[in-house]
Amino acid sequence: MDNESKNILVVDDDREIVRAIALTLESEGYTVLKAYDGMEALDLVATKNIHLIIIDVMMPRLDGLSAIMRIREGKNLPIIVLSAKSENSDKILGLSMGADDYVTKPFNPMELAARVKSQLRRYTSLGDINSQGENVIINGRLRFNLDEHVLYADDEPIKLTATETKIVELLMRNPGRIFPAEEIYSKIWNESAYSTENTVMVHIRRIREKIEINPSEPEYLKVVWGIGYKFEKH
Amino acid sequence: MVTNSRSIDPGELLRSRPTNTFKGLISWLCLLFILCAVSLLLVFAVMVLVSPGMTEYATDSVHEFAGSVPRHLEETPDGGYVEIQAPELVYEYGVKIVSAVAVMLTALILVFAFRQDRRAFEAIVARWLGWVWMEAKLIIIACFLVFLLSLMGNSSTPLIFTAGVLGVLLLYFLCLDVGRNRRFFGHNIIHSVLLRINDFHKMTTFQQRALRRAYSVIGVCAALIAFGLFGYGILINLLPPPHRDKLALTVPFVSVVGVIGAVWWYILSLKRDLRDWNLLMDQITEMYGGNLDAVNHVPPTSNLYDCAMQLNMIRTGVQKAVEEGTKADRTKIELITNVSHDIKTPLTSVISYVELLKKEELSPAAKDYVDILSQKTQRLSVIVQDVFEVSKAATGNISLNLDDLDIGRLLKQTFVEMEEVIEHSKLQFRVDIPDTPMLVHADGQRLYRVFQNLIRNCTQYSLEGSRVYVSLVAQSGLASASIRNVSKTEITMKGEDLTARFVRGDQNRTTEGSGLGLSIAKSFTEACGGRFFVRTDGDLFVATVQFPLVGGETIKGMA
Structure with a gap:
């Protein structure tokens, strides 16, 4: 598997959740970077080569949706939003802000891992499918x-x-x-x-x-x- | 300061200025004086027009009146008289005319200068006039007319002038009275008597008041008729023969007018009462329909005023109670929403670490414990989501996606989706769904949740191995789906209590489930415009969901 080369940024103000997601993803072979608020996330996005972001909505200093908007200004990489809000309107808001997927808390880490995999596949392999004709x-x-x-x-x-x-x-x-x-x-x-x-x-x-x-x-x-x-x- | 003074309208200043009664009195007397003078002049002018010969007499009497000035008249060829113009005469008349004009001008100036005060004073006079009974006014007018009639044969000049002045004054007072007092005919002896008889608002019941009014009108009418008959009988015997009949007839005429007035008064007050009844009934209907803002405006003079005010107070009380109730409910639900949000974050950690634990090398016992943890966290997760949904539905904060859909097909889809749950339950489902489509207007996703909850409820609380009957029927414009099952444990609660939040059939709460299933089913059904009810009969539990059919009846022959 080429998961080793994939850097995933996990952003949540709850350190235990970040750690749990990191453990799950690392067991799948990904490299995980951790951030605990929106500003840290922006710094990491600017300095590191990141392939996918998992980000919480409610965070101190800079909330998830604002962070997504800032990231979207410069980068086009898959973003999965985590939120305790399960309303349809919240989902639509998150997706319209530039998120690619929306996962509501409480979630199963295995499901999250499946979504990460799916997003990465689409992001990296879309090009060659079209070329095959x-x-x-x-x-x-x-x-x-x-x-x-x-x-x-x-x-x-x-x-x-x-x-x-x-x-x-x-x-x-x-x-x-x-x-x-x-x-x-x-x-x-x-x-x-x-x-x-x-x-x-x-x-x-x-x-x-x-x-x-x-x-x-x-x-x-x-x-x-x-x-x-x-x-x-x- | 400047802005303050600018903001005051000068007209308002004039109007709001405190009026002076004394100035008003002076001005008013001047007005009366001018009226008298003008009427004298008019009478004089009329007399001159009617018979020119009067001029002599009039000037004579004026002269007499003004101080016996000798006459200087000469006969003219055409038969009239021309006053001789002598300087002393001019002087004599001039002084008088000038002083008369001066007096008139002063009076006019006073009339105009104090017109505000005069109007206020006129209002006071009018109020006094308003207290006088209509009968008294009529008698005064009648006396004046009799006086005028008596003048017909007798043309004594001072009397004519007196009549003219009196007439103008009477006319002035009449205009003042009619103009300012709206109830000119209303204030009369009979009316006062009726009001006095019926003035026991505080002491009696409404029924007594209404009856007293009816009886008093009957009594007054009887009295008036008796008065008319007796008066006629007495007058016809007492009066001298000429015009005896006509004069005597005035009495019964007056009594008939009185009777008509009394009946009219009764009808009017009955009408007012009925109008107020209507107001109260309308308010009650409005309040019954849920509009607690409906306030009645029954006038304080009404027979029903006390009742109306009490109803208004009840309304205020109910409105306040409802508002407080909604507020309390909202706070409670906000709390639940916030708590469920706060629970979700730690729950995420718990679920994640349990998943991680599962992957570790554990002893068989530890693996067993982790499985239990996993199940329970899953259940907790469902409960939190249910609590959240029910609180949203209860506050009316749920977004609906209403569409025409076939409730029968939806039920079939639900059974397919829940195949696994049903197979695990070891219950036998007897499903009777007709193939004819039954279209209802609802949110499919929510309605699926309703049936999902009901079926899940059956699988959790039914007696093992028993049969569950599901039926869908269309009757009288309603599609009603009912699910019947036999309870595992004895149901000790009433049907409607079971749909309350967090209530569960088993009091010891050991089974799976959040206790929100029926509550969610009920909230969602009602949010979509349907009806949901639960009935218990012994151990039989029946849940029914009803929706009005689109188009009122089953649409047949749909492909």
């Missing part, structure tokens, strides 16, 4: 190869059944469109649906468990409650 659909950290009929998440192939692959292809070709379960059924199985919604629903749940970092809070394959399913555009 393959027939692909790219959506965030997901890449569907239309020739091979294989879905990649963070450049790793996902094991999907034939039906699941068909569903993913259908949905990924129409990002943002809401598909009722019967429509998916009739398009995949080429039969009209008679209370077979459950089949589709179960398939979709399984796909979600394979492709989402946190299946209980899906980012890509979303349920539109009472209507159907859709593939979110990223």
Whole structure:
């Protein structure tokens, strides 16, 4: 793994949280730099070669969102925001300030590590995917190869059944469109649906468990409650 | 100083100046004097116009009046009289005219100079006039008219002048009275009697007051009718024959007018009472509808004033109580929100280090302990999130994403999502969801949380191996989903108590769960515009979620 060469800056005013994140990430092979407020973070960003930042919102001296805005003035590197606020509006604010991902406290460090990995992959490997000239659909950290009929998440192939692959292809070709379960059924199985919604629903749940970092809070394959399913555009 | 003086409007100064009653009296007397003089001149002019012969007599009497100046008149060819112009006469008249003009001018100047004070004085006079009963005023006017009638045959000049002056003065007072006192006809003997009879506001109940008013009007009417009949009977016998009938008829006429007035008064006061009733009822309706700002403005003279004021005070009290209640609730919820925020940070550390511990080489016992720690921290994390959500929903601080959605499909999706939980529970779910779509207007994500909580509730509190019945029906414009299960432990609480925050069916609180499941389900359902209720029947527990159907009924034949 080339994680050794990746420098990750972790910023939080709670030293124990910084240490826990650092331990988790170091066990994955990353090099971790620590800062305990926004100003320290800015200093480190200016002097060190950093590949990714994990930053808390509420901090003394300079808060996380202001720090992100200052960092964004000069650098384009992935930033993951940590916050105790779980409101949608807080998330939107964080993302509009220039953050790439938003993780609410309390979080599982393993999930954070997965997100770090995903962000780094996208950040470093986006260039070569385009140069390959393959027939692909790219959506965030997901890449569907239309020739091979294989879905990649963070450049790793996902094991999907034939039906699941068909569903993913259908949905990924129409990002943002809401598909009722019967429509998916009739398009995949080429039969009209008679209370077979459950089949589709179960398939979709399984796909979600394979492709989402946190299946209980899906980012890509979303349920539109009472209507159907859709593939979110990223 | 400069700015101060500039800010005062001169007109206001004049108006707000304290009025002097004495100056007012002088000015007023001058006005009366001028009125008399002008009326005398007018009467004189009219007399001259009516019969030129009067001139002689008039000048004569004026002369007599002014000090017996000898007449110097000469007959003119055309039959009139021309006054001989003698220097001494000019002198004599000149002095008188000049002094009369001087007096008039002085009076005029006084009238205008003290007009502010005069107006104030006129107001006082008008107030005095207002105290006089209408009947007395009518009698004075009648006397004057009788006096005028008696003048018809008798043309004694001083009487005519007196009549003219009296007429003008009476007219002035009448104008003053009518102009300033709005209740010219209202203030009369009958009205005063009725008011006196009904003036027991403090001592009696509303019913007694209302009855007394009705009876007093009936009594006064009866008295007036009796007075009219008796008066007519007596007058027809006593009066001399000519005009006897007509004169005698005035009495019943007056009594009829009195009866009409009394009935009119009764109707008016009844109308006022009913209007005030309406005001009170409107206020009660408004308050019942939740508008605690509704204040009634019943006038203090009203029969219902006490009641209205008490209602206003009750309103103020209720409003204050509600405000304090909301404030207390808000503080409580703010506290919960802050605390849940403060808990999240250390909880993050706990979860992180437990995860790190899991990776260490531990003895089997220690591994077991770490697993327990992991489970419990996970549960704590869920509770904190639930507390936060419920406090948000309770303050109405929740953002909704309302959309038309099929509640049946949502339920099916929920069951698919929760397949794992359901399989682990060893319960049998009997789900009866019709295929016809039932569209409701709600926030799908929240509604999913509602059903998720209800199903999770079933898996936690149901008797092991029992069946859970889930049904969705559309009836009378409502889609109602109900979940029935048999409780593991005896339910000792009422249904509505179970939906309160932190309340749990098992009093010893040993099971999993935050005690917020039903509370969240209720808050979210109500936030989306639905109804949520819980019913218990023995060990049977029934939770129902109701939403009005979009379009009022089931939409059939949707693809």
